[in-house]
Amino acid sequence: MNVVIDQDKCVGAGQCVLLAPDVFDQRDEDGIVVLLQENPPEQLHEDIRQAARVCPALAIQLDDS
Structure with a gap:
């Protein structure tokens, strides 16, 4: 998983x-x-996926490839 934030x-x-x-x-x-x-x-x-789901600004992007 690659995590990118904005x-x-x-x-x-x-x-x-x-x-x-x-x-x-x-x-x-x-x-x-x-x-x-x-x-x-x-x-x-799983914790990171949950964090991305609850982010009110949608500032977390995940690449599962």
Whole structure:
């Protein structure tokens, strides 16, 4: 799985960080998402999928190929 974030879309809701803290973080100054792992291990994939589903700004894109 390849994870791509669009920081321009991010509204800083933080749901991704709550669901997958090993993959996502937030900038201290404005709460915008920071990607920690572009290609996370398989055991994190379901948490990442859930984070992408609940993102209110649809700022997380996943490529499962």
